[in-house]
Amino acid sequence: MSESGRAPGVREVAAAAGVSRQTVSRVLNDHPSIRPETRERVLAAMADLNFRPNRAARMLTTARSRTIGVLASSASSLFGPASSIDAVEQAARDAGYFVTVAHAASLDPGDLGAAIDHLGAQSVEGVIVIAPQRAVQEAMAAFSLAVPSVTLHGAGVAGDDGVFVDQLEGARLATRHLIERGHTRIAHLSGPGDWSEARARRDGFLAELAAAGLEPVVSRDGDWTAASGAAIGAELLAAPELTAVFSSNDQMALGLLHAARERGRRVPEDLAVVGFDDIPEAAFFAPPLTTVRQDFAELGRRCVARLVALIEGRELAFDAPVAPVLVVRDSA
Structure with a gap:
């Protein structure tokens, strides 16, 4: 003072x-x-x-606010979206920008419009849309933002220019890891079908099995939670010939591990399990979970760098998506 x-x-x-x-x-x-x-x-x-x-x-x-808006869906409390928001906030601060976040209460166009209006009232110079769900992406297409925007789809679509983690490759890494360990009857514990990441991870699983000439097993859709992983995992484990599962995220893998214990299936002796995300708790599962790590810090940096370039009247594209990394632990 x-x-x-x-x-x-x-x-x-x-x-x-x-x-x-x-x-x-x-x-x-x-x-x-x-x-x-x-x-x-x-x-x-x-x-x-x-x-x-x-x-x-x-x-x-x-005459500048130096403020970036983040439009997030109601699912932003989940690990992936929450990590994306944190990464964007850190990258924006490093670039000298403030961040304001607007959460859409639902996927209804009215709620999305209200969130966009909130950002406009903060005089944001650009918007990063964290939109992992197909419904959000489709609804956003109906809005015309008055400022530049970058959409973090999570899986990569035309025009993303490298601002996404290569979900397809991450799923192939996970599936290949199981194949290389001799598994031939492998299932995929699917995430929610309206999420682009879940669809890409399923597609990567199918592509890797097809390349190996193996027949896939794909579960019904889960909802990212451990509870759905346990329920759907119990259905999968009813087939005794199944020896490995690639789970679309770590939380559902946790539920699968619970289902395996209840049925006397030892992991990894009787069942190999690989997850996706590498949440902080994954290393402390029983057994520690083999999983695929996403570099959210790099993803946030790219989103902010591209948006700032658009704000300043420049174009910025990245040659390749953010590469995922397989983290090998004891569950496979």
């Missing part, structure tokens, strides 16, 4: 750095004419004074 009891402002920073208030303003706005040594002196003064620039004042002086 300054001697007057209020938070330090541009005046105090200028006095501490021995520069004019105009120079402090130029540093705040990344003006190219500032000498590096002057910039460092001003930044040091800001740090010493614990100075925090006033967002509203910056908007008045620059």
Whole structure:
């Protein structure tokens, strides 16, 4: 606090750095004419004074909010969407942008429109749409956003330009791991069919089995929860010839492990299990879960980098999607 009891402002920073208030303003706005040594002196003064620039004042002086909006569906509490939001927030901060998140209460177009209106009221300069469900993607196509946007589909469709994790390849890695260990009767514990990631993971499983000349077993759709994994897993385990399962996510794999224990099927001795996501708890399952890790930090960085480029009137595309990584533990 300054001697007057209020938070330090541009005046105090200028006095501490021995520069004019105009120079402090130029540093705040990344003006190219500032000498590096002057910039460092001003930044040091800001740090010493614990100075925090006033967002509203910056908007008045620059006509820019430096704010990115995130439009998230009602399913954003699940691991994948929640991790995506966290990654976008961190990448935006690193790029010098604020983030405001609007959650659509449902997939109804009215709720999506209300969420978009909320972002507009925050004067966002661009929007990242975290839309893993087909219904959200279809509803968003009916809206015309007044600012640039990047959609994080989760699986990759035309126009994504590398801003997605290669779900198909991740599923193939998981399935190939089971095939290489000699399994020939392998099932896929499916995720919800209206999610693009679930569809891509199923397609990758089918493609890898077809390449190996094996007959696939595909379950009915789950809902990402351990409860659905346990219920559907019990159905799959009714076939004694089944020796391996690739689960569409780790939570359903947890339910499958429970179902296997109840039926006396030892993992990995009698049944091999591979999941997807590498949630923090996966390493502590019994046994620790072999799974596919997604690099959400890189995904967030790409989303923000592409959106900032669009805001600044540039095009930015990535040559390849974010690569998934197979994490081998004890369940397979």
